[in-house]
Amino acid sequence: MQKMEIKNNLSKLMKPSTPTPPNLRTYNISFFDEQMPNINTPLILYYTSSQKPQTNEHVDIFNHLETSLTKTLTDFYPLAGRYIRDKSFVDCSDQGALYVQATTNFRLSDFLNLTRELKYNMLHEFLPCDIGEAGEIDDPLLSIKITAFECGGVAIGMCFSHKVCDMATMNTFVINWAIRSQEACNSLELEKYSPIFNIAHDFPKRGVLDLSPRIPRSSIGVKSTGRMFSFKANAISKLRETLVFNDARGHRPSKVQLIVALLWKALAHVDKLNNEQPKASVLQQGVNLRNKVVPKLPHYSCGNFISGAIARVEPEHVDTIDLQGFLKILNESVKKIESDYAKALTSSNKEYDVLMEPFLEYFRYIANNDVNFYAFTSWCKFSFHNADFGWGKSVWRSTGKYGGQNFVLMMDDQEGDGVEAWVHLDENRMSQFEQDLDIQAYTN
The missing domain is CATH 3.30.559.10 (Chloramphenicol acetyltransferase-like domain)
Known part of the structure; x- marks a missing residue:
């Protein structure tokens, strides 16, 4: 060829x-x-x-x-x-x-x-x-x-x-x-x-010091790799069946939260294999704030309106917490930011100290070599996969090739009820991650 x-x-x-x-x-x-x-x-x-x-x-x-x-x-x-x-x-x-x-x-x-x-x-x-x-x-x-x-x-x-x-x-x-x-x-x-x-x-600009990380202008020479892991609807249903839901309202976690918990558990175990000194595992999830403010902002309000929910597992607990435990920690982190932000966003005098804290926490963690830090973002439930330019809906969607590591991006699969997770790691940890029994059990 x-x-x-x-x-x-x-x-x-x-x-x-x-x-x-x-x-x-x-x-x-x-x-x-x-x-x-x-x-x-x-x-x-x-x-x-x-x-x-x-x-x-x-x-x-x-x-x-x-x-x-x-x-x-x-x-x-x-x-x-x-x-x-x-x-x-x-x-x-x-x-x-x-x-x-x-x-x-x-x-x-x-x-x-x-x-x-x-x-x-x-x-x-x-x-x-x-x-x-x-x-x-x-x-x-x-x-x-x-x-x-x-x-x-x-x-x-x-x-x-x-x-x-x-x-x-x-x-x-x-x-x-x-x-x-x-x-x-x-x-x-x-x-x-x-x-x-x-x-x-x-929410006007505050003129604060730009603490955001500087990104190399070219990804050439950056040592990282990416893989797309597909979790079909039947695998997600099978995963749900392994969990016990004690919520009196019958609330069940979303497919995204289930996959985040599964991936985080596998990543934490890979890190433990590679660290001579035990480190805490920290995860940040992006949170869309448009439906957190009162009144809700329309979905077509443009600009950044997101923050991050940060969850942490101490090194001594990595092997003792099961999937349900990881899921519980994730849910608590999201509930906390939703609770804190709902008040801070709606207050007549915007509580910028509260709004700023997740970003400061993120900047502290990415500069901290004593933790293993992962950033997760979800593009599930957005309708871009149905965008019809005259040829019907797309037959596939992808992100690009990121130069960074320890980053996971999730999208709906072609059927809409599964998840495609784009995982970015260094080559050694990617190889170990692919061998994780849970990853092998639930991916295509």
Whole structure:
């Protein structure tokens, strides 16, 4: 088989179809944006299509995507601007989003049928830029790459600056763009995904020192590896059957919490194998705050509105706590932050000391060599996997190739009731993690 290659044929900056008015030229970031690292968050959607790349119809599809993108950028005008780090605002002067068009010499099925390691190593080629290329004055806040496969399939690779976008914001953008890309744009559906940039107004920036970690601009040479572990619905049901639920209300943990607990337990045991000195195992879970404030913020409120729930297991307890114990610790950490944040977010005088504490705790832990620290985030229940640009829903979705370690990202599987967990570790611990009996028992 010939070498699989992706060739970039076009690269340009896409501006909003309607110029951003002068009164919107300065977009101040929010308190929550301040805490976020200058890093791109990658998302790639893969679609089958009946069109062939060399036909005029396929060219028309790409032209239509460009047109719909410029209209979408009119609504999401900060994403066409540039972040001014020393003043903590976005200059919304329509500098443009990066747009790259590419073709392959292979079919989408050829890529999807690769071994998971080869597939993972190719992910960065579907992205328009490196994940770490963010935060400088010339860096676009949104970059997009459209890749056409030999069979007519399409991959849409996107990089969103985490400084101004969380997954809820990314989801709103993707669905908005997809609706505009369809032959008959549904105006009522579009209205549901029209953004409002109100978070910075309700939670203005505080001018605090930027403590977020500095991310290398290139992942080249970084020693880490990633694997996607698939947990199907029947395996998750089987996992639930091993647990006892004593909640009087009959509450059962979500599929995400079950998988987080299973992964954390396995990771803690791997760390114990590799540490000469016992270390505590610490885990942070991202928490979407839109439904924690009273009144709730709409799901299309754009900007970062997230925090983190931090859970900890002491080294002497790693072998004595079972899966149910890990799950209980996780649930308690989430309940605590929800309780603390509900009051702090709703108070007429925002309790910024309370809001800041999870971020300070996170920064302390990532700099602490005496603990094993993991960051988890979940993209489950977001609707981007249903985004229809004219070819139906995506046949697969992926993140990109991260250069960091000790990071887990979870998404719904193709059926919607399972979980795909993207685990990033060094090669030695990844090998040990794959041998964990629970991981082997519940993954495909």
